[in-house]
Amino acid sequence: SVQDARHPVLVMKGPVVGNDLRLDSESSALILSGPNAGGKTVALKTFGLFALLTKAGIPLPAKEGARVDYFEHVFADIGDAQDIGEGLSTFSGHLLRLQHILDRAGSNTMVLLDELGMGTDPEQGSALAQSIVEALVDAGARVALTTHFTRLKALSAVDSRYTVAATQFEGGLPTYQLLWGRVGESHALALGRRLGLDSNLLDRATELCSDGEQKLSALILKLEKQSADLKAEKMRIDADRRALAEQKTKLRVQSQKMDAEREEMLGGALNEYRVKLAKDSALVKAWIKELVANPSVAK
Numbered sequence: 001s002v003q004d005a006r007h008p009v010l011v012m013k014g015p016v017v018g019n020d021l022r023l024d025s026e027s028s029a030l031i032l033s034g035p036n037a038g039g040k041t042v043a044l045k046t047f048g049l050f051a052l053l054t055k056a057g058i059p060l061p062a063k064e065g066a067r068v069d070y071f072e073h074v075f076a077d078i079g080d081a082q083d084i085g086e087g088l089s090t091f092s093g094h095l096l097r098l099q100h101i102l103d104r105a106g107s108n109t110m111v112l113l114d115e116l117g118m119g120t121d122p123e124q125g126s127a128l129a130q131s132i133v134e135a136l137v138d139a140g141a142r143v144a145l146t147t148h149f150t151r152l153k154a155l156s157a158v159d160s161r162y163t164v165a166a167t168q169f170e171g172g173l174p175t176y177q178l179l180w181g182r183v184g185e186s187h188a189l190a191l192g193r194r195l196g197l198d199s200n201l202l203d204r205a206t207e208l209c210s211d212g213e214q215k216l217s218a219l220i221l222k223l224e225k226q227s228a229d230l231k232a233e234k235m236r237i238d239a240d241r242r243a244l245a246e247q248k249t250k251l252r253v254q255s256q257k258m259d260a261e262r263e264e265m266l267g268g269a270l271n272e273y274r275v276k277l278a279k280d281s282a283l284v285k286a287w288i289k290e291l292v293a294n295p296s297v298a299k
Contacts, residue, residue: 003063019178027163029143034167034184038174040146075101076112091119107140126151
C-alpha cells in the first residue's frame with residue numbers, strides 16, 4: 001500500500017498528481033478504467049516502477065510509510081507488439097507476450113497489462129481477456145490492468161479478488177486522480193470534442209452508439225457527476241467541521257482564560273480579606289489586652 005505515489009520520471013519534470021496505490025493478496029487484481037488520455041497507463045507503469053525501485057533499494061516518490069512487497073518477477077504487456085520481421089500482427093504479438101507471462105506467473109509475480117484483449121473483435125477480445133486475468137489470479141499473481149471492456153469492469157461485482165478504480169474525468173477534462181471503487185467511462189466522444197474533431201462526425205458517432213451503450217454512458221456520467229457533487233459537499237462539510245473545531249478551540253481558550261482571571265480575582269479578594277481579617281483580629285486582641293490590663297477603660 002502506497003500513498004501519494006508519483007511516477008518517478010514525471011516527478012523530475014515538475015508537479016505531479018499523486019495517487020494511492022494498493023494491490024494486496026486479498027484483492028489481487030485491479031481493473032483500471034476511465035477516459036483515454038486520463039492517466040491509466042501512467043498509473044499502471046507506476047505500479048511496476050515502484051516494485052522495481054523496491055527491489056533495487058531506491059527510495060520511492062511517495063508519502064512516508066509506503067509498503068511494497070518484494071516481487072521476483074514483474075511482467076508487463078504495454079505498447080504495440082507488432083513485428084513485421086517476424087510476421088506478427090499487433091494482436092498476435094500481444095498473444096505471444098501473454099503466453100510467455102502465463103507460463104511464468106506465480107505467487108511472487110506482478111503482471112501489468114495495458115488494454116488487454118484489444119486489437120480484435122470486442123466480444124471475443126473481452127472474453128479472452130477475462131479468461132487470461134482469471135488464469136493469472138488463479139496462479140497467485142498480482143495483476144493490474146487497464147480496460148474499456150464492460151465485462152472486465154464488472155468482475156469485482158462477482159469476485160472479491162478483483163477491485164476496481166477509475167481515473168477521474170471532471171468538467172470535460174481528466175484530473176489524473178485515481179478513484180478507488182469506481183468504474184470509469186471511456187469518454188471517447190468527449191475527448192474527440194476536446195481535441196477539435198469535426199462535430200458532425202461526433203454527432204453521427206453518437207447516433208451509431210447502441211441504445212444500451214448510450215444509457216450506460218449516460219449512467220456512468222451521472223454517477224461521476226454525483227460523485228463530484230458528493231466530493232464538493234464533503235469538502236464543504238470538512239471545512240465546516242474545521243471551522244467549528246477552531247471555534248470550539250477558541251471558546252475553550254477563552255473559557256480557560258476567564259476561569260484563570262476569575263480564580264485570580266477570587267484569590268486576590270481572598271488575600272485582601274485575609275489581610276483585613278488579620279488586621280481586625282490584631283486590633284480586637286489589642287483592645288482585649290488593654291481591657292484586661294486596665295478595666296477602668298471600659299467605664
